[in-house]
Amino acid sequence: MESALNDVPFAKRLRLLFWNFFKIALFVVGGGYAIILAAEEIFVRKLRWLKDGELLEMLTVIQAIPGLTAGNAAIYVGYRTAGQWGALVALVAVALPSYLIICLVSVGFGVIPMENLYVQGAFIGVRTALSALTIVAIVRLWPKVITGKYSLAAALFTIEAVYFYGTNPAIMLGAGIAVGLICGIRTQLRQSRAALAGKAESGMAELLTLFLLFCWFGLLCFGGGSALMPLYIQELVDARHWLTLHELSDFAAISQVTPGPIGVNLATFLGFRRGGYFGALICTIGLLLPSYILMQIALRSLARWEQSPIVRGIMAGIGPVTVGLMAATTLIYLELSLFTSQLPWGYLAELATGHLKAYEGPFRLCYGSVPVFLLSGWALYKSKCSIMTAIFCSAALGAILCRI
Structure with a gap:
């Protein structure tokens, strides 16, 4: 070399x-x-x-x-x-x-006839494929990350806290890092006791907020862009109301089929929505800046970093939380595609306790999404189908099946 x-x-x-x-x-x-x-x-x-x-x-x-x-x-x-x-x-x-590409796409996004039934069906199909994609990712990550009862408990607790109680995902990620850090330090202590002896929402204020937010997202992102979705939902949809959940899921769908890293695509899309070209630029820079700085530090002592029990402990702590966040995101995607509203957990709990009664709420199954979900899941898990192919095919099937 x-x-x-x-x-x-x-x-x-x-x-x-x-x-x-x-x-x-x-x-x-x-x-x-x-x-x-x-x-x-x-x-x-x-x-x-x-x-x-x-x-x-x-x-x-x-x-x-x-x-x-x-x-x-x-x-x-x-x-x-x-x-x-x-x-x-x-x-x-x-x-x-x-x-460059996402800015161009964003310019034309407003002319898409979102009220058209076929367009709505296409986006439902894409969201359904995203649900299948996230499930496939969880299935593949599961044996690597969920290695015992404690990691399983952490993943399940994350799903419950984020999905049912709306806990900020940053808190869960921070807790995962803290627990993993403690475990890693304990391992380091056992291995080397002698060596241990001696972080106006308008104009520039909004742009600054965007930059700091995406720096924060970049600091909490471990792995791919999918892990950021719960953070985006919490901060951009629930807390600041800059986007609706449907808009965010549509942006995520478009980011999946445009060139480049999905996380960067989504950051550029969201930045353009709030601040035009400059907003897109600062969101992209903010997302990538923490990793640039930290990678520079890590690469200066690569061997020690790679073998460090503390680093391994952090990864062991963050892995189950990431899986839990992905699972919570999957439930949200399902409620926007395969189902017509939020899952009726109260009714299901009553059924589980033996209180049998007819359901009278708004929840229904979108039957047209079922074959899209099954086919896209099978294609992504069993075959060598590319993500882009699965997304486009799901959009076509959704336009045909999900609004008839």
Whole structure:
């Protein structure tokens, strides 16, 4: 690797970093993991700037730093190949396509005839596919994250606290980090006792609020953009009323099928909605800034960071909470697609206790969404169907089935 890099002038390294990450973000749809695989193909197999399998081996470190997986991966590759300037150039390149494309999409979003029954059905189909996508992600994460009764209890408690009681997801993430940190410190203490001896909602004020909010989101994001959805719902829908839940879910659907990291797409979309091009820019920068700073710190002591019991403890604590947040988001998606209103938990609880009576509330099953849900879930879990293909097919099926 060193010899291959030594043959490339520094300025050319920066140009190649920018161009390749710009192309990856422009043409790769599906989020951080797809971008990592594309970067592995270019920087390992084609350019031979990194060792074979190095990016995948560093996945634990990349996920352990707050921020989006795609952004952290770009920072890692840039830092390893061209130092601090390389990290900055790679991060800008991976975010730039999202900013440009989402701003263009946002300009035309207002002309979409949302009252049209076929358009409504298409968005219901997409939300249904998002429900299936999140469930598939949970199923795949479950054996890696839920490893015992304590992690299972943490995931279930997170679902109950966020979905049923509206607890701020940041509190749950903070609690997960704190518990994991304590466990990691205890492990560190046992391993090395001797070594331990010696954070006007208008005009510039609103833009500043947006920037600080997205810095906060970036600090609490571990892994992909899906983990941010409960935070967006809590802060942007419930607390500030800047968006409705339907608008947020529609934005999430569009972010899934546009090039670039999903988290960056969504941040750019939300920023444009509140502050135009400049709002989109500061939201994107705010989301990526914490991971840029923390990745720089971590990469200076990579070996110690990767093997640190404290880092492993944090990841063990945050994993079940993340799964719980994803599950809570899935329930919200289901209530916007497969069902016609919020699940009647009180009625279901009465049935469970033997109080049999007819249901008279607004809850109904949207029968047209059922085949969309089953087909998209099967395609994403069992086959090699891409996320973009599943989303587009679900939109087409939804337009046909969900409003007839």
